[in-house]
Amino acid sequence: MRIQAKRILSMVLLYLLLVLILLYVLFPYIWTFLCSVKPEPELFSKKIHYLPISPTIQNYVSLFGLTKFPRYFLNSLIIAFATTVLAVLISILAAYAFSRFRFPMRYLLMIIVLLTTMFPKILLIIPLFMIFRSLHLINTFAGLILAHSTFAIPFSVWMLTGFLETVPRDLELAALIDGCTRVQALLKIVIPLMLPGIAATAVYIFISSWNEYLYALIFTTTPSIRTLPVGLKMFVGKYEVSWGWLTAGGMVTSIPLVILFFLVQKHLIKGLTAGAVKQ
Amino acid sequence: MHKYIPKKRGVYPYLLLLPLLLALILIIFYPILYSVYLSFNHYVLTTPSEIGFSGIENYVKILGDEVFWRSLRRTGMWIFWTIGFELLFGLMIAWLLDRKFPGRGIVRSLVLLPWVFPSILTGLMWVWMLDDTYGIINDFLVKVRLIDSYIPWLSLAGTALYGIIAAQVWHGTPFFVIMILAAMQGIPKELYEAARIDGANKWQEYWYITWPHILPTVLITTLLRTIWTASYVEIIEIMTGGGPGESTLTLPVYAFRRAYSYLDFGYSAALSLALVGMLSGLVWAYLRMMKMSRVEIL
Numbered sequence: 392m393r394i395q396a397k398r399i400l401s402m403v404l405l406y407l408l409l410v411l412i413l414l415y416v417l418f419p420y421i422w423t424f425l426c427s428v429k430p431e432p433e434l435f436s437k438k439i440h441y442l443p444i445s446p447t448i449q450n451y452v453s454l455f456g457l458t459k460f461p462r463y464f465l466n467s468l469i470i471a472f473a474t475t476v477l478a479v480l481i482s483i484l485a486a487y488a489f490s491r492f493r494f495p496m497r498y499l500l501m502i503i504v505l506l507t508t509m510f511p512k513i514l515l516i517i518p519l520f521m522i523f524r525s526l527h528l529i530n531t532f533a534g535l536i537l538a539h540s541t542f543a544i545p546f547s548v549w550m551l552t553g554f555l556e557t558v559p560r561d562l563e564l565a566a567l568i569d570g571c572t573r574v575q576a577l578l579k580i581v582i583p584l585m586l587p588g589i590a591a592t593a594v595y596i597f598i599s600s601w602n603e604y605l606y607a608l609i610f611t612t613t614p615s616i617r618t619l620p621v622g623l624k625m626f627v628g629k630y631e632v633s634w635g636w637l638t639a640g641g642m643v644t645s646i647p648l649v650i651l652f653f654l655v656q657k658h659l660i661k662g663l664t665a666g667a668v669k670q
Numbered sequence: 671m672h673k674y675i676p677k678k679r680g681v682y683p684y685l686l687l688l689p690l691l692l693a694l695i696l697i698i699f700y701p702i703l704y705s706v707y708l709s710f711n712h713y714v715l716t717t718p719s720e721i722g723f724s725g726i727e728n729y730v731k732i733l734g735d736e737v738f739w740r741s742l743r744r745t746g747m748w749i750f751w752t753i754g755f756e757l758l759f760g761l762m763i764a765w766l767l768d769r770k771f772p773g774r775g776i777v778r779s780l781v782l783l784p785w786v787f788p789s790i791l792t793g794l795m796w797v798w799m800l801d802d803t804y805g806i807i808n809d810f811l812v813k814v815r816l817i818d819s820y821i822p823w824l825s826l827a828g829t830a831l832y833g834i835i836a837a838q839v840w841h842g843t844p845f846f847v848i849m850i851l852a853a854m855q856g857i858p859k860e861l862y863e864a865a866r867i868d869g870a871n872k873w874q875e876y877w878y879i880t881w882p883h884i885l886p887t888v889l890i891t892t893l894l895r896t897i898w899t900a901s902y903v904e905i906i907e908i909m910t911g912g913g914p915g916e917s918t919l920t921l922p923v924y925a926f927r928r929a930y931s932y933l934d935f936g937y938s939a940a941l942s943l944a945l946v947g948m949l950s951g952l953v954w955a956y957l958r959m960m961k962m963s964r965v966e967i968l
Binding site for chain 1: 686783789852900903929956
């Protein structure tokens with residue numbers, strides 16, 4: 392009887408703690424949402440109402456109707472999508488080389504790739520700005536796509552190399568013996584087998600590009616090329632902030648990421664942890 | 671032993687690596703060299719006529735720059751509290767989630783969501799939540815009587831850095847949770863069963879079984895996060911821009927401000943390289959640890 396009571400008590404305690412943690416973890420999401428459906432007077436009322444008294448989608452309507460937000464959204468979509476395609480392609484080729492070949496300097500190159508994940512952006516951003524300026528890449532999609540892919544590639548190479556290790560080599564070997572070329576073996580056997588891993592890596596790259604702020608801020612100066620994070624920052628004026636637009640825009644910006652994350656989370660977590668956890 | 675497909679050596683792997691190397695050279699290595707070059711030059715964009723080689727002048731200037739020394743100390747505080755809390759929360763949450771209970775899968779995924787929240791939004795939402803008139807955190811703290819009146823957290827020199835740390839801890843904790851949880855799941859369950867038979871209590875189990883097993887992961891993750899957090903500009907730039915005064919000016923933010931507001935590219939490059947120099951010890955330790963625990967891929 393006492394053991395029973397103790398077990399129930401610890402169960403209650405566990406769920407209580409879990410609820411607290413979830414509240415902490417999700418609160419900024421929840422608060423962003425609640426604020427985004429509040430009319431202006433409620434947002435700026437001295438007495439804070441946790442739940443909107445008269446919920447409205449006015450913030451969303453005017454966000455899309457009156458601001459450049461749709462443009463920012465489209466820009467972000469183009470850049471993040473192109474970045475993903477480019478970075479995934481480059482990373483797959485590199486990961487395949489690291490995983491399936493033993494060649495001089497392989498170890499050194501892998502260490503260099505790992506090293507590049509640790510260089511501070513602040514060190515690269517000024518010279519990149521000057522290089523981009525001389526190459527006329529400022530205010531272009533190409534410039535941001537290049538910068539974003541290169542930033543995501545080193546980590547992606549590590550993730551994909553990890554995923555490739557889980558694809559058995561026997562199938563490839565059989566295909567090669569049957570007369571397939573390396574490229575055919577890669578396209579027909581390896582890639583289909585590691586598709587979940589590639590999807591997870593793609594989502595990682597997409598998220599990192601979608602959320603990137605500093606490069607997007609420095610390498611763009613006109614609204615027509617601005618991305619979502621920089622666009623959202625534009626709602627912060629010197630003296631006042633349009634919290635209605637900002638929170639509505641925040642919801643529209645983060646919801647796609649949440650959906651993508653849930654689609655691939657299992658493999659994404661596997662890929663992220665592969666680098667630091669002994670298997 | 672050798673699991674790879676044997677094949678005569680050739681240019682094949684290098685061909686596959688070519689796009690990667692080109693991208694890295696253009697977007698990372700060349701800019702780094704350029705940074706080194708800039709750091710040995712007097713290079714202020716507003717006075718183009720004075721641009722020119724200046725030897726180690728920028729580095730000498732750093733040594734006598736009081737703002738640099740203060741920003742360095744601030745960077746230390748920023749790393750210590752941010753990483754400290756992220757690690758603590760990471761350990762606690764991972765410990766809670768590493769057990770069987772109904773709904774475990776969904777809770778685990780939800781806990782990771784701050785990680786995908788854009789840093790710009792993290793910064794701005796915490797600014798809004800910490801607001802001194804409409805902020806819900808002030809409202810809450812007054813209601814539970816921890817404070818008497820609203821505090822302008824981000825406008826006070828004494829609290830601004832901690833306001834940003836709170837936001838960053840929220841954003842960064844999931845990374846620790848993911849890593850530690852993955853390490854905990856790799857521990858063979860038999861070890862716990864054996865310990866239970868021997869009469870070990872929960873704390874002993876954690877201390878003698880869990881902790882030694884997750885320690886390498888904890889160290890690697892802490893090193894990696896420390897390197898990233900030390901050079902992190904975005905969230906500080908977004909929330910306070912280094913202010914009020916210079917109370918949230920960490921070293922990378924100082925370097926960024928030097929370039930962005932003063933267009934002093936030479937000095938900014940020298941500051942960034944000083945940061946990299948100081949982090950290189952950690953990077954070396956990280957690579958050592960990776961080498962020890964990740965032999966299968968390397």
